[in-house]
Amino acid sequence: MATPTTWRLLPVLLVTFSYRCCSASGPPAPPSNLECYRPCDQKDCSVIKCIWDPKPHPGAPTIYNLHWKPENAEDEHVTNGNSSDGLIHRENFVSHGNLRVWVQARNEFGSVNSQEIVIHTQDIIKPPPPTFVSSHQDPLEIHWSSICGELQLSVGLCDVRYRTKDHQNWIQYVYNLSSSFAVMEPQPNIIYEFQVRCQCDSSLISDWSPSYTIKSAESAPVGEVDAWWDCGQLLSSFDCFLNWKNLSVSQARGYILGYEVKFCYNNGTVQQMNVSTDDPSCLFLYDKMKWRLNLPLKDMSSVNVSAYNALGATKASPLSMPTSGKQANEPTIYLDMNEQNLTVSWNLPSKFFDSVKQYVVQYKECQPGNSFDWIKVDKNQMTAFFRGAFKRYTSYQVSLFTVSNFNEVSQLATAIGYSVQGVPSRVPSFETLNFSGTGVTLFWEPVPSSNQKGVILYYQIGLNTQKVYNVSVTPDQENMTFKLWDLSPGQEYKVWIRAVTVAGPGAEVTTTFKINHDEDYVYLIVTVVVLVFLCLFCCMLCFFLRTNKICPVASQCLYEKVPDPSNSHIFRQMKHQINEPLTWICDPHNEPYPSISVLEVVEKKEFDPDRMRKETSCYQMDCQDDEREDPITENGDSTDGRYGRKEYSKMVDLDEEKNDCWSSSEEEQSISGYEKHFMPSALEIMVE
Template sequence: MAWQNVKVHFVIVLYMWTCSQASCEVVLNCWWNQALPVGRNVSVVCHMRTLARANRCGLCQLNVITQSHRHQFPSTCASTKETFNFSIATEDREQIHCMCNGSTADTCNITVRGGYPPSPPSRPDCAIEDLEVEDIYCSWTKSNEPMIPTVYTLHWKDYDGNVKSRESSSESAVINRAEYMKSAYTTAWVTAKNVLGSAQSENSVFDTGCIKRPDPPYDINLTSAPLEFIWDMDCDIMGPLDKSCQVQYHENNHMDWIEVDDCQVMFVLEDPQPFTQYSFRVRCHCGHEEKVMSYWSSVYSVRTPPAAPVGQLDVWSDCAPNSDKSSCKVYWKEMPLSQARGEIISYVVMLKLENGTQVTMQWRDTESLHPAEQSCLQLRCFPLKPGVMGVFVSANTSVGTSDPTFMPFAVRGQTTPEVNLSVMGENQTLLVSWSVQRQFSESVLEYVVQHVSVVPHSCLNWVRVNRTQRSVTLKGDLRNHTAYNVSLFAVFNNHSTFLKSVIAYTLEGVPPKVPQIHVKNISHSSATLIWSPIPVNESKGVILHYLVGIKETGSKISSDRTSALLSELQPAQQYQVWVSAVSAAGEGARSFFIFSTNEKDSDVKTILFAVFIPLLMFLVLVCVFTLVCKTTRCCVTIPDPINSKTFKHMNFQHAWPRLCSPSELTLKISELEIVENLDPNTPTPPSETESEKFLIDVEPQHFQVLDGLGRTNEGGDEPEESNQGNISKPDSWAKEYSEMVDTDEEKDDGDDEAWWDQQCVSDYERHFLPSVKAN
C-alpha cells in the first residue's frame, strides 16, 4: 500500500513537471460591461479557450494580472473553455496580462474591450418556405448590438414536451422536417447569450400544418389624387375578406416606415402633403388559422400634386464692414418642400431705389453670378447695386408665389449696448450664448446668429432666434479644427444691428509649425528671434501663447508678439533656437533656426572703423586744406615794419626763435631805407648785379636791420652796440619808409617793379607787420 502511494505521488510530480515544460497557449478575452454605470471599480469577465496543442498541459494554472492584484482561474487550463468574473479599478481595465504557472515565457493572448449583455430578441417567425422540402425556417431580430460575440439559440418543444435546440450566429435557424411532427402544435423561442449575460424572447405557438408562407401581393396600383394604394393576393381557400395585410409607408425625407395593420385590399392616406413623394409596400396572410405573413412586396412611390407655397423665404444680407448697401449681397435659403409645395421656377427680387422707384427682377438658379458660391447648394445669392434702399424676395412656383420677405439691412457704426458673447466648441457643434441689457432687448424682434468659416469661399449660414432666447446650438456641416467667425445681430422693424463677433472652433487641434523663423541683430551676447504668426485659417485652434527656447525648456511669449530677445549668450558660439505655438489641444511642432554669435571685440572694431577712421580722414583733409591755403594766400599791401615790436624792443631779440613759426625763421630783412616825402613817381634806381649787395644812400642816418636769427645781413662784423644805438633813436622811426628790399630775393630778380608787384607774404609779415593802409 505504501508503495502504491509512492507511485501515485511520483506520477503527480512527474505530470506537473511535464506540464511546466509544455506550452500552455490559450486565447483569453476579457470584457467589461458598458451597460453598468462606471464607478470606482468595474466588473470584468474573462473567457478562456485553450488551443489544441496545449491539451497536454493538464495542471497549468492560468493567472490574470492587473496592476494591483493577481487573479487565478479556479481550475486548470486542461479545460477547453472557462469563464470567471472579477472586479478591478476603472483605470486598470485596459491593462490586463495573463500567464501560466507564473512563467513569463508562457504568456497568453488577451483582448480587453467593452460590450453589452444581449437584450431579448423578437418572437421567432416560423414558416415553411418550400412545400417540397417542408423544412421550417424561423427568423428573429436583435433588440440591441452587444458588440461582443453572442450566440443565438432556437429552441422548440413538440406536443410530447421534448425540447430541441439549434445554435446560430445569425438571426435565423432551420428546423428540419425530421425534427418536428406535421399538423401538431409546436412552441418556439430564442435565447441570446454572451459572457456578460443572457436573454430570452417570447414564445411563438403555431400549427406545423398551417404555416405555409404565401406569395407576396401583386397587381399593385398607386394613385396620387386621392392617394390610394391597391393590391391583390391569391389565397387558395379563403375569400378576399379573410385576408389580413400590413401596409408601410414613408415620405421621401423620412426613411422610417410607418406601419398600418388590418388592411385587406387597399389603403387610403388622408391629408397627404402637396408635392411630396410617398413610398409604400404591403404584406398579407390568408385566413384566421394561417398567421404566416408573406414577404414584403416591392416598394412603390408616387408624388402628390403641387399647391401654392406657404410661408416666407429666410433672407439675410452680408455687407462689408463700414460700407454702404452697394457692397452688400442678399442671401436666402432654399424654401423647404413642405412650404414650397411645388417646384420653384424662379425667385422674384423687388428692389426699392433711393429715387422712389421699384424694380422687379426674376432670378433663376441657373443664373448664379458667383461660381465660388455654387457649392452652397442650399443658398442663393443676389449682389446689390448702388442706390438700393430696400429688398423684397419671394419664391415663384407653377401654382403661385410666396409672400415677399423684407430684407433688414445691417446698420453699422451706431451706438450699441455692451454685449457678452460666448461660444463653446464641441465635436462638430458650437454652443453660442449671449447677454444684453434688458432695455435694449425689449425693442428687438429677433436675434440672428451668423457663422462662416474663415476658410476662403466658405458658405455663409445663419440661425434666427426668438427674442426671449439667449442661447442656440449651431449644427450642420461644421468641421473640426476649423475657425468660425460667429456674429450676433439684433433685428428691428426696418433694420438690423451688428452687436459682436468672436472666433471659435468646434474642436481644437494641435497647431502646425510656426512659419518663416529667422534671427537678426546678432551680437556677441544677444540676438533677436523673429517669426511669422500662424494664419487663423491654418492654426487649428486658438493660439494661447508661443514657446521660445534654445534648449529643451522654453519660455512663454504672448500670442500677439512675433519676436523675442535672446540674451546672456556666449561669444562666438553656435546656437539652435526653436519656437512653437500652443493651443488648448497642446504644443505644436517646433521650428528650428541655427545661428552663431559674434566675437566679443567685434563691437570695438566696429566703433574704430565707424568713428576714428572718419575722424582721421577729416584731420588729414584739414591739414591738406591748410597747406593749400598757405601756398595760395595773397597779400594786397606791403607790411609796415614800424609797427613790429621787434624794432621797438630789440632787447627781446633772443626770444624770436621761440615765438615764430618754423616758416618765419627763414625770413630775412636785409636793409631798410627811409625817405622823406618820397614821390611815388620817382624812378626806381637800377638793381645791382647778383654778386653785389643792394644798398641805398639816404640821409646820414644809416642803420642795419637784424635778420630773423638776430644777425645782420652784412656779415656780423659790426658790434652789437652800434645796432642797438641806431634802433634806440626814436626820431629815426617817425619817417615813412619808401621801400623794403630783401637782398636774397634780389638775387633772382633785380627789377624793383617785379618785387613790388609780388602779392605773396609770409605768416610772420601778416601777423607782425600791418600794412601801410592799415595805419
C-alpha cells in the first residue's frame, strides 16, 4: 500500500524518468554556420581551415568529422576534427577548383550532417593583416604594406578605422584605400589609434591589424582656464583660496609649460605670478588635476589665470571675488547623493536669465579635508552632476553661484548633504535656564556638524515619560530653547532630549528640575527689597555725613539758640570742632568748653558814616584775616551757616580791643535777645 510520502514523490520520479529517457535518446543537432578559408603566413597558404558552431547533445558525447570532395568527383575524404573546427591539408585539394564541404555530428543514437557548402580554393585565400611602415604628425598620415605580392597576388583594397585615446569606440571607418591614409584637421596634440585590414585580388579580407598609435602636432591652447574660489562661510577675502583645473587635452593642444596668474587688488595695484608645471613654487598644491594657491587672498578684487605652451597661451579668464547675493525668494537646492554620485538641481525665476552668464555648483567637505570640487554649467541648464567617492556619515556643503555677464560672482543658496546618514550624537549641553511661575525654559546646544552624521530633522524632548515634544530646527540656529508650561510647584521633574535624523534618534541627555512654591518667591522678593532699601539708606547717610550736610539740620533741631563764637580768638582754637558739628553733637567725650573770664566792654556810640569809611581799611583787613581762619563769616556780618539765622556775632577777647574797629551803631543792631537776657551789660560789670 502506497504511503502519503510515496504519492508525493511519484510525480517527481515520473518527470525525472521522462527527462532522462528523452534526453538520452536521439542523434545530436546538426552543426551550423560552416565557413572555410585558407589562412596565409609570410610564405604560403597551405591548408584550408573550416569552422562551425557545434550543437552537442546534452545526454551523450558527440563526435564531429569534416567531410569534403571535389565538386565533380565521387570520392569522399574525411578528417577527424574537434568540436568547432577542422583542417584540410594541401595534398588533399588542388589550388584552383571547387570543393564540396560539410560536417557530420555523431553519437551513440545516430548521426546528422550540416548544410553542405561549395568553395573555390583560390577565392578563400585570407592574407595576414598589413603592417605599418611610416607616419607623419603634420599632416597626420600613416602608411602600410601587405604581402599580396609575395603570394603572387595583386594588391587589393584596404579598410582603415581610427579613434582618439580618450574614446573606447572607433569613431570612423574609411574604405577602399591602397597603402596610406591622412586625417583631415586632426585635434592638436591628441593620440590617435589606427587599425588596417586588406585583401588580395578577389580573396577574403584579412583580420584587423594590431593598433598603431601616433600623436598629432601641437598647437596654441584655446579656451579659458577653469578657475574658482574656495572660501569660508563669510565669503571674505581673508579665507578665500584660488583654485584652477588643468586644461582638457582638446583645449591644451600641446604640453602646458605653465600658468600665468595676475592678482588685482582693491587699491588698483596689480601683481603677476608665473607658475611652472615642471617646478611649481611651494605656495602651490597640485593633485594631478587641480592647482591650489595655498595662501589666502587679502584685499583682492579679482584674478586672471591663463595657460601657455610652446606655441601660445589662452586668453585670461577673469574671476571676481564672490559675494553673498541672497535674494528675497532664495532658490532651493535639491540633492540626490550616494557614495559614488552627487546630482544637484535647482529652480530659478526667469528674471535671472537675462543677467546670468553661467551657473557654478560647488561642494566641499564640512569637516577639514581636501574634498572640494566645482562645475560650471550653461545658464539654460538646471542640473549639475558630480562623480566621486563621498564619505559615509560626513556632511558636504553644496553651494549655488551665478556668474553675470560682467563676471560678477554671487552666491544664491546652500544646502547640506550626506551620502549615507547615521544616528546623531548626543547634544553637548542641556540645562534649565529660568523659572517663571509654573513654567520653565530649557536650553541646549545643537549637535555640531562634525557629530551630526546626518541632517537633523528635529529634536525630541520628553517630560517624565509622559509627553514628547518635537522641536523643529533651522540651519542658522546657534542655540535652542523650549518652554514647558503648566507644571506643578514643589514637584520634581525629569526631562530628556535627543536629536533625530532619517536614520533614527540619537542618545538621550537627561536633567532634573523642581518648581518652587509662589510663597517662597514672595518672601524672597520682600527680603531682597528691604535689604536694598537699607543699603541705600546707609549709603546716603554716609554720603551726607562726609559732605557736612546733615549736621546743620540736627543742630537746628537740638540747639535752637546757640551764640556764634566765630569772632572770638578764644574759640578759634576749637574751629575744627565747630566746623565738624557731629563732633560736639554726637560725641559725648569732647573737651570741656573754655571759660570766658573777661568780656569786652564796648561803649555805645552814635553811628558816624565818615568814621566808618575811615575805618574801612582796618575792617577789611580784620575780615580778611577772619575769613582765612573761618570761612563761615562773610564781610564782618556774622551769619551762622549751620542755622540759617543771625545770632550773637560780636564776642571778642580783651586782647582784640586794640585791633577792633566796630561801629557802636552796628553793634547795637547786632545784639540779639539771647545776649540781652543772659549777658551782663557793661554798666553792671563796671559797678561790680
